[in-house]
Amino acid sequence: MESLEYQDVVSKEDIKRFPISITTTEVNLTSSWRFMKPIIREKISPCSIGCPANTNIPLYINHLLKGDIRGAVEILRNENPFPATCGRVCPHFCQQKCNRLNYDGSVEIREIEKFVGDYALNIPYNKPKVKRNKRVAIIGSGPAGLSCAYFLAKNGFEIKIFEKENKPGGLLVTGIPEYRLPRQIVEKEIGNIISMGNITIETGSLITPDNIKELKRSFDAIFISTGLMDINIPDNITIDNSRVWSGYEFLRVFNMDSFKFDSLKDKKIAIIGGGNAAFDVARVAMRMGGDVEIIYRRTLKEAPAFEEEKNEALEEGIKITEKMVVDHLKKEDKINLTLRNVKKIEGSDVIPGDKIEKRTVDMLIFATGQKKKFNFGQDDGVFAGGDYAHGAKSVIEAIASGKREAYKIMKYLGGMPHKEPYINDNFLRSTKDFDSFDIVGFDSINLFYFPEVEPIKPKKVPPQVRNKNFDEINLKLSMDELLKEAKRCFSCGVCNQCKTCWFYCPDVCIDVQDKVEFDYDYCKGCGVCSVECPRGVIELVEDK
Numbered sequence: 001m002e003s004l005e006y007q008d009v010v011s012k013e014d015i016k017r018f019p020i021s022i023t024t025t026e027v028n029l030t031s032s033w034r035f036m037k038p039i040i041r042e043k044i045s046p047c048s049i050g051c052p053a054n055t056n057i058p059l060y061i062n063h064l065l066k067g068d069i070r071g072a073v074e075i076l077r078n079e080n081p082f083p084a085t086c087g088r089v090c091p092h093f094c095q096q097k098c099n100r101l102n103y104d105g106s107v108e109i110r111e112i113e114k115f116v117g118d119y120a121l122n123i124p125y126n127k128p129k130v131k132r133n134k135r136v137a138i139i140g141s142g143p144a145g146l147s148c149a150y151f152l153a154k155n156g157f158e159i160k161i162f163e164k165e166n167k168p169g170g171l172l173v174t175g176i177p178e179y180r181l182p183r184q185i186v187e188k189e190i191g192n193i194i195s196m197g198n199i200t201i202e203t204g205s206l207i208t209p210d211n212i213k214e215l216k217r218s219f220d221a222i223f224i225s226t227g228l229m230d231i232n233i234p235d236n237i238t239i240d241n242s243r244v245w246s247g248y249e250f251l252r253v254f255n256m257d258s259f260k261f262d263s264l265k266d267k268k269i270a271i272i273g274g275g276n277a278a279f280d281v282a283r284v285a286m287r288m289g290g291d292v293e294i295i296y297r298r299t300l301k302e303a304p305a306f307e308e309e310k311n312e313a314l315e316e317g318i319k320i321t322e323k324m325v326v327d328h329l330k331k332e333d334k335i336n337l338t339l340r341n342v343k344k345i346e347g348s349d350v351i352p353g354d355k356i357e358k359r360t361v362d363m364l365i366f367a368t369g370q371k372k373k374f375n376f377g378q379d380d381g382v383f384a385g386g387d388y389a390h391g392a393k394s395v396i397e398a399i400a401s402g403k404r405e406a407y408k409i410m411k412y413l414g415g416m417p418h419k420e421p422y423i424n425d426n427f428l429r430s431t432k433d434f435d436s437f438d439i440v441g442f443d444s445i446n447l448f449y450f451p452e453v454e455p456i457k458p459k460k461v462p463p464q465v466r467n468k469n470f471d472e473i474n475l476k477l478s479m480d481e482l483l484k485e486a487k488r489c490f491s492c493g494v495c496n497q498c499k500t501c502w503f504y505c506p507d508v509c510i511d512v513q514d515k516v517e518f519d520y521d522y523c524k525g526c527g528v529c530s531v532e533c534p535r536g537v538i539e540l541v542e543d544k
Helices: 012-017 046-050 057-065 069-079 083-089 093-097 109-120 143-153 183-195 209-218 247-255 276-287 307-315 395-413 479-486 500-504 528-532
Strands: 036-040 135-139 158-162 199-202 221-224 244-246 268-272 291-295 319-321 324-331 335-346 349-361 363-366 382-384 510-512 516-518 538-542
Touching: 036 516, 046 057, 046 093, 057 069, 057 109, 057 479, 069 083, 069 109, 083 109, 083 183, 083 395, 093 109, 109 479, 135 143, 135 209, 143 158, 143 183, 143 199, 143 395, 183 199, 209 221, 221 395, 244 247, 247 276, 247 363, 268 276, 268 349, 276 291, 276 307, 276 363, 291 324, 324 349, 335 363, 382 395, 500 510, 500 528, 528 538
Parallel strands: 135 158, 135 221, 158 199, 221 382, 244 363, 268 291, 268 363, 291 319
Antiparallel strands: 036 538, 324 335, 335 349, 510 516
16 A cells, blocks of 8 residues: 655744634624624513403512512512402413413412412502692492502502491402401401501491582592492392392301301201302301202303302302202292293393202392492593492402503593503503513423423312311412422513523623623624523514
């Protein structure tokens, strides 16, 4: 084999001719290669849109995970003055929109909110920083009225609330049983709102439409949030509050400490209706020793009560008779009921069938809905919200309604905060403009960074234990469980400084301290950071 002859073409002394940099390369501004550039554009998570109060859920969870629980409290309170209450009774619309719902199960947002809300119970609300010479009267101290008062008071308006009961809270105290919402939780949150300043409450004060003219002489605006105080029952039914009750009055009397715990022991009780009130009445009566049956004109699946409420009632042994109505009742020593099956329902008309059943009961309770007791009308400077304005809905929807009307009142009185919020029937946020934001869909999430993790399901007191007392039935998550569940949050559209972009940047031109910043002198616009961003926060835009 022929050997090859090697010859050096550059001598060692000529090595200095090679193009080796002997100074920093920072003078080479590679941004001149770029025609696209990355930007941070935070977006709106679907859970925040699902929340009627538009709470920035990923942001407060992010603060919680960083150990900044007070920061989480402030973010929650910025949109909702009742986080501990909503952490118990909200139907969690947010979870129904969570991007993890069809991946491995939605994040248990309500449990996280309950934890933060309970922590906040001993943290005073911030005192108002401004004082305005404007007074607003609020009629009704339910969640809508108190929410309206909160947002007006913290923006410097003087508020006086008129409440017909001897304690504030509306249906939070007169309608929701303690096994769902402990009374001390409501009282503490209401106390925190009032102690903030600018709010006084006059209890035992029933305001009717005849009082409006007098109020307008003393106040610059009026907010009506009386709820639905009258009952919806058939014309041929007489409520006597002994054997025949309305569901509204039964719960009000019970929650205002007028019933003894065992006063219904061994009594047969029939409840007519399929809403939350009907199930609350049934579960309360059973805890008082009653033999309880719910009678509903539609199927259980069609009943408007929250699914959680229906499931818990079934677990506790509540009997439910479907597709039956009261055809006739007769009061003797007991109440004799004739039930007839429902053949068809056309609108609000029930078409009865031929099947008849008999019942003999000690008490009959009609939980068939409520209606307005007074009509205050619409006048200049008079606003309305809550169930009075939009009909029976959830607590969080009443809170959002009070909040929305508070900002309308501010605008009317010329006291809007420095940046007007975006307001319509669906959205309300006091800090950001929705027009410049997108909603982050599931397709925007980089699932490579999120392995499937089953949600931690909240624990409940066993049915055979809880149906014998009024202790709260939903148990809290432990701290370890809470943090594990919080870590499941995708943080959709909200940057949490995860440093993924910094790690993958080939030009080391991303800085992640308190926030992500790009050094545009060296960024070539390669787009790696945008592709790798786990939560759709970094976008590439044309570099003009």
